[in-house]
Amino acid sequence: MFAVALVAIAVTMLLALTRAFKGPTVFDRVLALNMFGTKTVLLIAVMNYVSHGPDFLDLAVLYALLNFVGVIALLKFVREYSLKPEVEIE
Amino acid sequence: MRGRCLIGLVDILLITLLAATALVIIAVRDLFAAVMLAGIFSLISAGLFTVMDAVDVAFTEAAVGAGISTVLMLGTLMLTTSRERRGTARIQILPLIVVTLTGAALIYGTLDMPIYGDPQAPVHHHVAPEYIADSPHEVGVPNIVTAVLASYRGYDTLGETTVVFIAGTGVLLLLKRPRREAGAEPTKNTSGDQNQTASG
Numbered sequence: 001m002f003a004v005a006l007v008a009i010a011v012t013m014l015l016a017l018t019r020a021f022k023g024p025t026v027f028d029r030v031l032a033l034n035m036f037g038t039k040t041v042l043l044i045a046v047m048n049y050v051s052h053g054p055d056f057l058d059l060a061v062l063y064a065l066l067n068f069v070g071v072i073a074l075l076k077f078v079r080e081y082s083l084k085p086e087v088e089i090e
Numbered sequence: 091m092r093g094r095c096l097i098g099l100v101d102i103l104l105i106t107l108l109a110a111t112a113l114v115i116i117a118v119r120d121l122f123a124a125v126m127l128a129g130i131f132s133l134i135s136a137g138l139f140t141v142m143d144a145v146d147v148a149f150t151e152a153a154v155g156a157g158i159s160t161v162l163m164l165g166t167l168m169l170t171t172s173r174e175r176r177g178t179a180r181i182q183i184l185p186l187i188v189v190t191l192t193g194a195a196l197i198y199g200t201l202d203m204p205i206y207g208d209p210q211a212p213v214h215h216h217v218a219p220e221y222i223a224d225s226p227h228e229v230g231v232p233n234i235v236t237a238v239l240a241s242y243r244g245y246d247t248l249g250e251t252t253v254v255f256i257a258g259t260g261v262l263l264l265l266k267r268p269r270r271e272a273g274a275e276p277t278k279n280t281s282g283d284q285n286q287t288a289s290g
Contacts, residue, residue, distance in 0.1 A: 002096065003096060006096060013103075013107065020126055020127060023123060029123055029126040032130075033129050036133055037133055040136065047097070047141055050096050051141075056140060059145055063152055066152060066156070066157055070129070070160065077161075077164050
């Protein structure tokens, strides 16, 4: 069951990464980054169950918070300072 | 056994993603995209560290790499430009050979290293057993890593903290100066309207 979950997370990571590579707008990339952060949180949570190690779930929650704050900061930056060549949507 | 196999596969996946991201960061010309990808790079590294049970390192990586550095690099983009100029340099053979040889030597050097997690590795027999045996009654802190950092290497940690504090103070002082003089005379602008947005 964990294997299936891991494969699903891996596929989603790949898709998010592809979107981050291809762009084309800022928002695609911000969303890809956010998505990737979420997948990292999930990966840590699932790995925690696979490895039976110390409890990392609090760490996963912290990552989620960090990810949230990070994306807010990014979007605020994009709005306030408007990186002009990038914000235009085709 | 099955768990170990899964962890190995996740390692391979993460390292592949890490390499792919690094290559794309080199290739991409849009610096905003490069900053985003650098954030993803840090997240992947943090995932790798977590899989290796180095949770504290992973958390530092996520906070500093994906958090602070991204904001700092975005600030740099704001002050400069968000597109990289296309380089005119040709591929130079000699540096490439030197770099390849150095890399090959480093990889050759790792072949003699003990396998990851090997309990017989020399690093686990130098001072670690003494720390494990003695730190509970010598220091009295339940976490051995904390005991080592705060007690056995106390002066080292104090020095590090001092260096970080001085560096932070220095950066703050450097960043503060132009603001104060901004009212008296127009400071040198990288571009006019950006400066207005920043001060307004």
